[in-house]
Structure formats: structure tokens, C-alpha cells
Amino acid sequence: MRILTLYNRVPxxxxxxxxxxxxxxxxxxxxNGHQVDLMCLNPSRNFIxxxxxxxxxxxxxxxxxxxxxxxxxQGDALLNLFSRRPYHTxxxxxPDFKKMLEARxxxxxYDLIVxxxxxxxxxxNDLRRMTSSPVVLRAHxxxxxxxxxxxxxxxxxxxxxxxxxxxxxxxxxxLKLATAVDALIPISPVDLAYFRKQGITTAAIASPxxxxxxxxxxxxxxxxxxxxxxxTLDWLPNxxxxxxFIDQCWPLVHAKMxxxxxxxxxRKIPVDLQAIHSDGIVVxxxxxxxxxxxxxxxxxxxxxxxGSGIRIKLLEAMxxxxxxxxxxxxxxxxxxVNGTHMLLADTPEEFAGAIxxxxxxxxxxxxLGLNARQLIAEHYNIEKTGRELSAFYRDLTHA
Numbered sequence: 001m002r003i004l005t006l007y008n009r010v011p012x013x014x015x016x017x018x019x020x021x022x023x024x025x026x027x028x029x030x031x032n033g034h035q036v037d038l039m040c041l042n043p044s045r046n047f048i049x050x051x052x053x054x055x056x057x058x059x060x061x062x063x064x065x066x067x068x069x070x071x072x073x074q075g076d077a078l079l080n081l082f083s084r085r086p087y088h089t090x091x092x093x094x095p096d097f098k099k100m101l102e103a104r105x106x107x108x109x110y111d112l113i114v115x116x117x118x119x120x121x122x123x124x125n126d127l128r129r130m131t132s133s134p135v136v137l138r139a140h141x142x143x144x145x146x147x148x149x150x151x152x153x154x155x156x157x158x159x160x161x162x163x164x165x166x167x168x169x170x171x172x173x174x175l176k177l178a179t180a181v182d183a184l185i186p187i188s189p190v191d192l193a194y195f196r197k198q199g200i201t202t203a204a205i206a207s208p209x210x211x212x213x214x215x216x217x218x219x220x221x222x223x224x225x226x227x228x229x230x231x232t233l234d235w236l237p238n239x240x241x242x243x244x245f246i247d248q249c250w251p252l253v254h255a256k257m258x259x260x261x262x263x264x265x266x267r268k269i270p271v272d273l274q275a276i277h278s279d280g281i282v283v284x285x286x287x288x289x290x291x292x293x294x295x296x297x298x299x300x301x302x303x304x305x306x307g308s309g310i311r312i313k314l315l316e317a318m319x320x321x322x323x324x325x326x327x328x329x330x331x332x333x334x335x336x337v338n339g340t341h342m343l344l345a346d347t348p349e350e351f352a353g354a355i356x357x358x359x360x361x362x363x364x365x366x367x368l369g370l371n372a373r374q375l376i377a378e379h380y381n382i383e384k385t386g387r388e389l390s391a392f393y394r395d396l397t398h399a
Contacts, residue, residue: 001034001399002109004133006101006123007116008092009046010065012053015267015290016232017312018140021187021209022116025138026061028210028386034393037062039104041092043070045234064104066097077162086169088143093122105130111397112136118143118170121177134182134396138207142191144171149306149329150236178202183396185389188310188333203396207389208310208333210382211319213373214291220366224359226282227299227325228263230290231313233270237306241330242273245303245351246281252352254279257359262301265293291316299323299358299365302330303351310334315380318342318372323365325354335379341372 011022029036038061042048050065057063070091080087101123113135115121127135144167151163178184178195184204186192192206229245231238242264250262258280264273265284274283287293290313294300300317302324310333317324318334324342331344338344343354358365393399 001111001393001397003029003034003036003112003114003393004104004110005036005038005061005114005116006120007038007040008043008119010040010042010048010053010057010063012048012057015286017209017310018117020312021140024209024382025386025389028382029390029393030060031383032386032390034390036060037104037108037110039064039097039100041065041070041094041097042067043092044068045070064100066094066100068092068094068097081162081165084169086166086173088147088166088170089119089122089173092119098123098126101126102130109133111399112393114138115181116140118174118177121173121181124177124180136183136185136393136396137177137181138185138187139174139178139191139195140187142174142186142194144168144174145194146237146306150240153240153305175200183392185392189335190333205389205392207385207392208380209312209315210385211315211376211380212382213319213377222298222366223362224260224298224365226261226263226297227301227355227359228265228293228297229301229303230265230287230293231311232268233266233273234268237304238266239270239273240306241302241304241327244305244348245301246273246276248348249303249351249355250279250281252348253355256352256356260355260359263293263297265290291320294320294322297322298362299325299355301351301355302326304330315376318369319376319380321366321369321373323358323368324372325351325358327351335375336372340368341375342368 007022011019014020014023026036042065077087110133113133115137117140147167151160151167154160154163175198178200184202185207187208189206192204233239261280261282263282265287267286269285276283300322302314304327326342326344327346328344336342345351345354
């Protein structure tokens, strides 16, 4: 099967959930015998020089990119109020990318076109005029739910109103897009259930990112010396969650366990978070090897209160066998059982208490990690998820 994948950024470097999810699926589709081509925007926020992109992207996936400025502009954001389109998505439309699509589709016939993430939905109408090939939306998140949660937690009244307006527009756009495509591929069963509840009857399958199990898990029953979090810190749900943890949870933990350290790593950490180096908090910034950073921890925290889809770093921590404390939202979309695969906590007191419970009982933490690792092996194995999605695509296209 010939598949054309469109993504709103180049999925490299492989350091964040979006890039990892897209690249993993490209590799698995290729491993299942499909010919996959890739066209990407190269936006200012995630810009990468072509010379820094590995050769295999061009050799295996015939990569084409278009540099585009997607920076948030206050004037454009204000003018957008006089439009019906969500500002979140309109920034990703560019007539030159439309021309690139036309040229590619004239030169080669595809059996299937995959829109990776909602933002590429701005090209659906163009695609319908260019080709009769089925178009699939792989929904990494239910994006309007993220912005509804962010708006609800915003104190500034004017900003709250603007975010609510945008979240409402984004919801309308997402639901219309989910209805208009030929198939819908949410990344989690929770997101699929939400779309169904909204009346979306499009053919669909929940297809999480698959994880390759590391050969070795975390050593048995380690004394907890440091816990941590790693993630892209210009993503608002991550910022919101980390600030909540530092401001409300960590003081409770530090008061009871002053020798315990919290390690924070990730790309694009805001200046105020970079400046924190006290009370057992160590900020690393971007690290060269995320797996090595996570392996240095004895406990992983996921303090998110907004977002949807699946947290890729959480899946990776589970695959490593790390004990985990997460909010309910942070673990949303993953079939975990509280107290079996990890501990779930939603208030500062509960979150701090869960950390102390694992830190004081390494054997319990180790068993949580083993259970989580087994769950990944059984349900989130990369070969399994790749075969399932490949079979769905074959049925859709009758290939």
C-alpha cells in the first residue's frame, strides 16, 4: 500500500511525544510492507535545518518540508476574533504547502493519506479536490479538551474569555473534521469514546503508540533518592502540571523527606523554572539522552491536569519498570489500575502521600514497576500496535 503522511512538523529529533509517535508509526507501517512518504511543515516553533535531519527520512520516506512561521502574533490573534476559524489551526495553512501537495499527488498515486494530528485538517478540502484517495485523521489528542481545561484554570478574565472562544471554535473544527475524514484513529480508547459520545460515527480504531521494551528493567528495590519528570516544557499542560507540582506538592514532600531530590528535564524550559535551584529541586534543561535521565530516577511523576491522548514518556517509564505517581488525567487513556500499575492522586496531599508511600517501601514500588512493564508488553507492544493499524488500513482501502 502507498501511504502519504502529512504532519505539522518534522518528527525529529526524537525527544518528545509527537515526534516519537509519528516516527514509530512510520517505521511500523514500513515494517508491515507499506511504502510510506512524508510531507511536513517546518514551523518556527519546532524549526530544524534540513542538514540536521537524518538521511533515512529522505531515503525511506521521500521527505518534503516547507518552512512556515507559526509564531503566535498578538495582532493576528486579535484579528482572528473576526474570523470563524480557530487560531490554533489557521496558523498552519500555507498556500505553498497546498502547491506542494498538488505536485506530489500529480506525480504519484496513493492508496491512503494520513493526517497526523488535527492541525493538518486545514488541508482536507484541498485534498478532496486533488484526489479520491481515502483520508484518515490520526488524532494525537482531543485538542479542544486541552484548551477547555487550560481556559478553566486561567485566572486572568480577558485571557480566559479568549481561550474559551478559541476552545469552542476548535471543538467545532475538530468534530467537523472527524466527521469529514474517511477514518478516525484516536491514540487512546478514552478519546475514541469521547468522539463517539459527540455523535461521530466515522469508521475508527484506537491505536496507541507502541513501545519497544528495554532489555533490562530498573534494578530491584532501589532506595528512592531522586524522583523526576521529563517533557517538552513549552507545551502548556506540561508547564501547568510542573508548576502545580513544584508549588503545591513538593513542599509537602520536602518537609517530610528533605534528602529526596526532584529532577526536572526537558526542552524549552521557561526562564522562571530554569531559575529554581533550591529545596531539593534540580533543573537539568534539555538532556542528550532521555532514557539515561529516566534511568537515573527511582520514581517518575506525571502531575498533569490537562491534555488528552496518551503521555508517551509515561509509557516509556512503564516499559522501564519505573514506579510512577500520576494524576488521573496524566494516566488517561492507558489501561492502568490504581495500586497495581502505579499510584493515582489528584490533590497535593494525595500526590505527596503517594510519593512518600513508594519512597518508604521500595519493594512495593518495584512491584508496581514490574506490573506496569508487563502491561506494556501485553497491550502496548510496538509490533502489536503496528500490525493492528496496518490491518485496519488494509480493510479501509480494500488493499
